[in-house]
Amino acid sequence: MENLFRLVDHEDFFTKRCIWVNGPVIVGAGPSGLATAACLRDEGVPFVVLERADCIASLWQRRTYDRLKLHLPKQFCQLPKLPFPEDFPEYPSKKQFIDYLETYAMKFEINPQFNECVQSARYDETSGLWRVKTVSSTSRNEVEYICRWLVVATGENAECVMPDIEGLSEFKGDVVHACDYKSGESFKGKKVLVVGCGNSGMELSLDLCNHHASPSMVVRSSVHVLPREILGLSTFELAVLMLKWLPLWLVDKLLLIFTWFILGNIEKYGIKRPSKGPLELKNTMGKTPVLDIGTLEKIRSGYINVVPGIKSFNDRDVELVNGEKLDIDAVVLATGYRSNVPSWLQEGEFFSKNGYPKMPFPHGWKGNTGLYAVGFTKRGLSGASSDAVQIAQDIGKVWKQETKQKKQRTTACHRRCISQF
Numbered sequence: 231m232e233n234l235f236r237l238v239d240h241e242d243f244f245t246k247r248c249i250w251v252n253g254p255v256i257v258g259a260g261p262s263g264l265a266t267a268a269c270l271r272d273e274g275v276p277f278v279v280l281e282r283a284d285c286i287a288s289l290w291q292r293r294t295y296d297r298l299k300l301h302l303p304k305q306f307c308q309l310p311k312l313p314f315p316e317d318f319p320e321y322p323s324k325k326q327f328i329d330y331l332e333t334y335a336m337k338f339e340i341n342p343q344f345n346e347c348v349q350s351a352r353y354d355e356t357s358g359l360w361r362v363k364t365v366s367s368t369s370r371n372e373v374e375y376i377c378r379w380l381v382v383a384t385g386e387n388a389e390c391v392m393p394d395i396e397g398l399s400e401f402k403g404d405v406v407h408a409c410d411y412k413s414g415e416s417f418k419g420k421k422v423l424v425v426g427c428g429n430s431g432m433e434l435s436l437d438l439c440n441h442h443a444s445p446s447m448v449v450r451s452s453v454h455v456l457p458r459e460i461l462g463l464s465t466f467e468l469a470v471l472m473l474k475w476l477p478l479w480l481v482d483k484l485l486l487i488f489t490w491f492i493l494g495n496i497e498k499y500g501i502k503r504p505s506k507g508p509l510e511l512k513n514t515m516g517k518t519p520v521l522d523i524g525t526l527e528k529i530r531s532g533y534i535n536v537v538p539g540i541k542s543f544n545d546r547d548v549e550l551v552n553g554e555k556l557d558i559d560a561v562v563l564a565t566g567y568r569s570n571v572p573s574w575l576q577e578g579e580f581f582s583k584n585g586y587p588k589m590p591f592p593h594g595w596k597g598n599t600g601l602y603a604v605g606f607t608k609r610g611l612s613g614a615s616s617d618a619v620q621i622a623q624d625i626g627k628v629w630k631q632e633t634k635q636k637k638q639r640t641t642a643c644h645r646r647c648i649s650q651f
């Protein structure tokens with residue numbers, strides 16, 4: 231590592247360093263950051279990956295529940311340049327996915343700077359360079375990285391959404407967000423209110439049931455629930471196949487017809503369907519349909535109670551919008567996630583205030599001034615992979631041109647850097 235300057239604050243014993251990076255800085259060592267790094271490695275472009283956690287794929291390793299499996303078939307979840315092992319099942323478990331990512335990082339020699347949380351990043355017009363400031367999560371040490379390219383790979387799930395519901399802070403039982411829920415074991419015999427009915431709310435309600443807790447799941451608006459498989463084929467794969475030949479509206483209609491035959495009328499259990507079709511809703515609003523892995527059966531048999539929106543909490547119970555009161559012991563907030571980009575990226579042209587690129591898919595991966603975004607298209611791991619490939623090609627083109635020119639000009643001039651070769 232090269233220190234352009236190093237300050238030691240003697241009163242507080244923390245250091246400030248400034249580092250020139252020859253190549254892009256990638257913020258985030260989740261699947262998106264790893265995929266971009268691997269593709270850059272293939273292009274021969276050096277890079278630095280900054281990660282706030284102490285491991286790769288921290289969402290998967292630290293902030294997901296034990297029973298989690300990928301819910302799309304493996305061919306739609308693998309990262310570029312390394313297929314999943316043959317012996318992986320169609321829906322790999324969380325452990326298998328993490329093992330794959332560890333192998334991936336090792337194969338492409340990706341060694342992130344761990345425990346470095348990016349606090350700010352701004353483009354310096356004068357020098358035409360990005361200034362990326364990090365603070366260590368284990369000490370108070372600060373580093374400023376200076377680079378030409380900045381790849382934002384902090385993800386759509388960077389922060390948990392905590393709902394602001396009247397009385398929630400007065401509730402006396404345990405309240406956990408889905409990101410801190412590991413298993414239903416600690417809820418055995420308890421009455422648990424699960425707030426939210428996306429894939430997290432549905433799967434956690436099932437897990438609670440399997441651990442002999444009594445979940446009530448809040449469905450405040452509407453949601454598309456589809457079977458994970460239709461006629462022995464994964465619903466996602468079937469949709470992808472049908473989209474090759476048919477318009478989206480027709481695929482949506484067909485999916486709902488198949489669903490009706492397999493799941494029946496689920497409105498009678500309190501689960502209203504949105505007026506837009508599942509794929510249209512995913513494309514326009516980014517709302518992922520639920521792929522059912524057994525929750526509906528538990529709802530049908532009465533083990534999971536579906537309830538409408540929440541009015542307020544009291545110290546031991548909850549009042550619903552229909553006036554009904556429920557005694558509960560604990561609350562699981564499966565209320566979703568948000569991007570954290572606005573909290574650190576000082577830029578208002580490419581990213582919008584909600585932390586997503588302003589340009590819709592497929593134009594949202596490249597900004598001006600060397601800024602890129604990977605994994606913000608609400609298209610899961612396959613969307614992240616295709617962003618990564620494009621970003622690496624784009625940077626690689628410029629890199630190769632310039633390296634060629636530089637070689638022609640002089641072979642003596644070397645810039646030292648901390649980038650990984």
Ligand SMILES: Cc1cc2nc3c(=O)[nH]c(=O)nc-3n(C[C@H](O)[C@H](O)[C@H](O)COP(=O)(O)OP(=O)(O)OC[C@H]3O[C@@H](n4cnc5c(N)ncnc54)[C@H](O)[C@@H]3O)c2cc1C
Pocket residue numbers: 257258259260261262263280281282283286287288289290294298299300301302306307346347348349383384385386387388430570574604605609610611612614
């Ligand atoms: C429970 C769950 C299950 C999912 N299952 C699937 C699935 O089956 N199939 C699918 O396609 N998609 C799935 N997804 C979608 C998910 O978005 C992807 O799986 C994937 O994790 C996205 O990768 P990412 O690298 O973009 O984001 P993340 O995995 O969230 O990685 C981002 C990384 O950036 C780091 N970071 C954030 N802010 C900073 C900062 N300021 N400084 C430094 N580092 C920072 C984080 O610590 C994190 O390690 C699932 C999501 C969830 C929540």
Ligand SMILES: NC(=O)C1=CN([C@@H]2O[C@H](COP(=O)(O)OP(=O)(O)OC[C@H]3O[C@@H](n4cnc5c(N)ncnc54)[C@H](OP(=O)(O)O)[C@@H]3O)[C@@H](O)[C@H]2O)C=CC1
Pocket residue numbers: 298299300301302393394395408425426427428429430431433448450451452453518539540564565566567
């Ligand atoms: N096995 C897998 O692969 C899994 C994948 N995932 C993925 O992770 C991502 C995040 O999913 P998830 O965590 O479910 O988040 P989502 O954003 O999909 O769902 C959030 C849910 O919380 C509800 N909600 C939010 N605020 C409130 C409130 N104040 N009162 C009542 N309800 C509220 C929303 O309702 P409303 O719609 O009315 O706003 C919605 O039902 C998704 O892309 C999902 O597919 C998640 C789990 C498992």
Ligand SMILES: O=C(O)C(=O)Cc1c[nH]c2ccccc12
Pocket residue numbers: 301302466512518519521608609610611
């Ligand atoms: O799991 C997720 O969050 C995803 O975004 C994966 C995904 C991308 N497109 C979809 C369409 C239907 C269901 C899941 C997905």
